[in-house]
Amino acid sequence: MKLDYDEFAEFVCGKYGVSVDEAKTGCTFMELGIDSLSIYSMVDELEKKYSISIDTDDITDIYSLPRLYNYVQEKLS
Amino acid sequence: MTGFDLTKEITYEDLRERLEDLSLQGSCCMRYGGYQIIPGQNETKITAWQCNMADVQNFDVRLPTVISLTLDGEDRIRSIELKENFKGSQGMICSRTYLDRKLKELYQGRVFSSQEKVFQDQYLSCCRHTYELMYGAVNLLEHCRRNGQDREIIWMQEITRAFHRDHGLDCEDRIELNGKMIRTRILIENLQGNIQYNAGGKVVSARNIRIQGLEEKEGVWYPIRDAVELNAESYLQYTRKLMKAVSPFWLSSGRRLGVRMKFYFSQIWGPTFFGILSQALGLVIFNNNYAYFQHCIYGMQRSEDGKPFCIGVSDDLDDVMANFPDFQLSDI
Numbered sequence: 521m522k523l524d525y526d527e528f529a530e531f532v533c534g535k536y537g538v539s540v541d542e543a544k545t546g547c548t549f550m551e552l553g554i555d556s557l558s559i560y561s562m563v564d565e566l567e568k569k570y571s572i573s574i575d576t577d578d579i580t581d582i583y584s585l586p587r588l589y590n591y592v593q594e595k596l597s
Numbered sequence: 598m599t600g601f602d603l604t605k606e607i608t609y610e611d612l613r614e615r616l617e618d619l620s621l622q623g624s625c626c627m628r629y630g631g632y633q634i635i636p637g638q639n640e641t642k643i644t645a646w647q648c649n650m651a652d653v654q655n656f657d658v659r660l661p662t663v664i665s666l667t668l669d670g671e672d673r674i675r676s677i678e679l680k681e682n683f684k685g686s687q688g689m690i691c692s693r694t695y696l697d698r699k700l701k702e703l704y705q706g707r708v709f710s711s712q713e714k715v716f717q718d719q720y721l722s723c724c725r726h727t728y729e730l731m732y733g734a735v736n737l738l739e740h741c742r743r744n745g746q747d748r749e750i751i752w753m754q755e756i757t758r759a760f761h762r763d764h765g766l767d768c769e770d771r772i773e774l775n776g777k778m779i780r781t782r783i784l785i786e787n788l789q790g791n792i793q794y795n796a797g798g799k800v801v802s803a804r805n806i807r808i809q810g811l812e813e814k815e816g817v818w819y820p821i822r823d824a825v826e827l828n829a830e831s832y833l834q835y836t837r838k839l840m841k842a843v844s845p846f847w848l849s850s851g852r853r854l855g856v857r858m859k860f861y862f863s864q865i866w867g868p869t870f871f872g873i874l875s876q877a878l879g880l881v882i883f884n885n886n887y888a889y890f891q892h893c894i895y896g897m898q899r900s901e902d903g904k905p906f907c908i909g910v911s912d913d914l915d916d917v918m919a920n921f922p923d924f925q926l927s928d929i
Contacts, residue, residue: 537743537858553712560840560867561848576837 521596523570528589531569535562543585550583559583566592603633603752604776607644609665613682616648616661624758625880626651628864628873630730631754632737636747640675641668641709643738645730647864651876653887660684662726664700666734672709677701679727690917691909695928696724704731711735711859719868723908723921725898729869733862740856746775757864759877765789765807766877770865772850779853781865782811782818783846785874792882797903798896799832800878808839810846812853821849832901839874840867872897 526540533540538552549559559582563574566588572595582588601607601615619629630647648661663680677700685691699722703715715721716735719728741747755772765786772779786807793802809824825842829835844867851860860866864873879893898910904920911917917924 535858550717553717558861560837560844563841564845564848576834576841579837579841 523589523593523596525589528592529585532562532585532588535565546584546586548583549585562588570596572596601631601754603631603754604750606635606642606750607633609644609663609680612644612646612663613661613680616646616659616663616682619648619650619659621650621652621657622758623760624652625761625885626873626876627756627758629754629756630733630864632734632752632862634734634738634741634747634751636749636751639670641672641738642666643668643734645734647726647730649726649873649876651880651890652885653880653890654885656887662724662730664727664730664734666704668709674704674707674709677704685909689929690911690914690924691724691907692924692928695908695921695924696722696727698928699723699923700727700731709735709738711739720906725872725907736859737862740859740862741775744855751775753862755864757870757873759873761877761881766874766881768870768874768877770850772854772863774854774856777854779850780813781821781846781850782813783843783865783870784809784811785878788878788881792878794882794893794896795832797899798892798894799899800829800835800875800896801832803827803829803835808842810843810849812846812849821846836871839871843867843870 529540529544533543536554538554543552559579563579567574570592572592582591621627628647628649633644635642643666646663648659651658661682663682665680666677667675669675679693679697679700683693685693703721707713707715716732722728737751737753741751753774757768757770760767765788768783770781787805791804791806792800795801806827807824808827810821811818812821822845827838827842829838847863847865847867850863850865851857864870875893875897879890883889895910898906905911908917908921911920
């Protein structure tokens, strides 16, 4: 399954209330004003939406929108 | 919810008395927190508070933290104060004078916005309590503004109590935002003999800990999702898995309350709940022993390499001066 990047970006950024354009530049979530630990809340939403399982050990590596997108895409394929 | 009417402007004296009147009501530890924001064209007044209580060897320990601040018409912080009833949870180094000065240095003149780094960095204020209150207040005001709820008094209060039951811990959270109240329960079971702490007060192993969240609908409790079992072989694994396990309960609480993003003013937000839960676990596992309880707080507030996250857990003055060089002896 190929994830639509724009749709994915809208979903993630909408949850956090941050600008899609800024997030797409690869800024870290921290730079976008999102607490580093808040990614845990996104994990649950992503697991449900895409029926995937995200390992807690991987969470620190998915610190920006592009990395998160690639991670979820890899899980889906 | 707590008998405290926040629909009218409260004074600091009212709040101080209210915090003094709190009781544990059978729980082993609790936190009562809240915010009142009074918007105005030229000035916005904000009061943010939390009061932690714990039953240590049948003695109720009460640790209030109250911050009051005013914003000017352009949302810049005009004044900020950590109120005098702050006692510090960790002894004399946990100094109100120092933490009040830090707040003034960090925030006075800054724009009250969650985009500002001073609100996001959890270590700058050298105190977990003041960080949580400032981050909570800014996100609450922004939430209400996004939803057009900022023309009247904004208020929120929340009580999280942890009860020691035969099966483990039963944590009940009641939150009331602008008059809407919801309840959530988080059960942490199968604790006895299954959690190990290291000499530094950190959890280093957890086995078969059952975690279940419940939400209340019309007086009936329903599971938020299937129970999960937490197994961890290091502190890092333990914190990550716990955060992941409790996040759905926090999200459920936000959804029911109508807060769909940045619900960081909740006491069951993972990083905040982690603190409350760690205190409760310390009390339950070490039979309300004060020394062990303090040891667990110490473990939670230090990095893996021993650096203190908050000034209160410093070992001695040398440790203070190494990690908080702007501390002065006159702050004690």
